[in-house]
Amino acid sequence: xxxxxxxxxxxxxxxxxxxxxxxxxxxxxxxxxxxxxxxxxxxxxxxxxxxxxxxxxxxxxxxxxxxxxxxxxxxxxxxxxxxxxxxxxxxxxxxxxxxxxxxxxxxxxxxxxx
Amino acid sequence: xxxxxxxxxxxxxxxxxxxxxxxxxxxxxxxxxxxxxxxxxxxxxxxxxxxxxxxxxxxxxxxxxxxxxxxxxxxxxxxxxxxxxxxxxxxxxxxxxxxxxxxxxxxxxxx
Numbered sequence: 001x002x003x004x005x006x007x008x009x010x011x012x013x014x015x016x017x018x019x020x021x022x023x024x025x026x027x028x029x030x031x032x033x034x035x036x037x038x039x040x041x042x043x044x045x046x047x048x049x050x051x052x053x054x055x056x057x058x059x060x061x062x063x064x065x066x067x068x069x070x071x072x073x074x075x076x077x078x079x080x081x082x083x084x085x086x087x088x089x090x091x092x093x094x095x096x097x098x099x100x101x102x103x104x105x106x107x108x109x110x111x112x113x114x
Numbered sequence: 115x116x117x118x119x120x121x122x123x124x125x126x127x128x129x130x131x132x133x134x135x136x137x138x139x140x141x142x143x144x145x146x147x148x149x150x151x152x153x154x155x156x157x158x159x160x161x162x163x164x165x166x167x168x169x170x171x172x173x174x175x176x177x178x179x180x181x182x183x184x185x186x187x188x189x190x191x192x193x194x195x196x197x198x199x200x201x202x203x204x205x206x207x208x209x210x211x212x213x214x215x216x217x218x219x220x221x222x223x224x225x
Contacts, residue, residue, distance in 0.1 A: 035214060037163075037216075044204070044206065044216060044217075044218055044219040045155075045157070045163060045206055045208075045216045045219070046216065047208070047213075047214040047215060047216060050213065050214060059213050062115070095162060095163070097163075099210060099214065100151060100153055100165075100168060100210045101153050101155060101163065101165045101168075101208060101210075102165055102168065102174070104162040104163055104164070105162065106162055107162060
């Protein structure tokens with residue numbers, strides 16, 4: 001079964017850090033472009049970051065540049081999102097997905113609040 | 115950055131009637147490889163998004179044939195030939211040619 005499972009979401013104070021993980025199974029992860037997409041409460045989908053299969057290229061939405069870092073470990077079929085200097089506006093469900101959106105996880109919730 | 119503009123943002127439809135959603139990009143979505151990376155997603159309440167259409171007009175596996183996608187360049191359309199109750203949700207277009215960007219979403223409801 002093709003599957004993506006996110007983990008690591010939590011309640012964190014403004015200025016804090018969090019690391020999200022995404023575990024893939026059922027498809028060739030090492031050949032797949034991967035993305036993080038988020039959805040703030042009651043809002044639409046926002047693409048956050050992508051990473052090429054070999055990790056040689058990455059890109060981020062402007063609002064997270066310099067604060068978030070996407071990475072992957074193909075040997076573990078896993079992708080990560082290191083989030084630093086978190087702000088209230090980063091509060092959202094964070095989804096892991098293949099970059100053209102063919103496969104999605106169920107999401108993990110990040111809440112930034114004091 | 116590419117901006118994706120959907121219309122309408124709210125779409126009340128009678129069961130059994132057709133529905134259409136427009137998506138326009140601020141620049142052409144044709145990539146140098148000749149492909150146009152414009153995808154459509156459905157998000158039902160409380161669920162993760164699900165891709166319906168990829169590269170403008172290709173239906174994903176398991177997607178009913180009442181869903182169809184069309185368009186070219188920077189102008190695209192998702193059509194539902196006969197709306198059913200299970201189609202209620204929010205529909206998003208997404209471009210994957212110049213990095214990635216989603217449209218604002220169109221909320222489909224039953225009249």
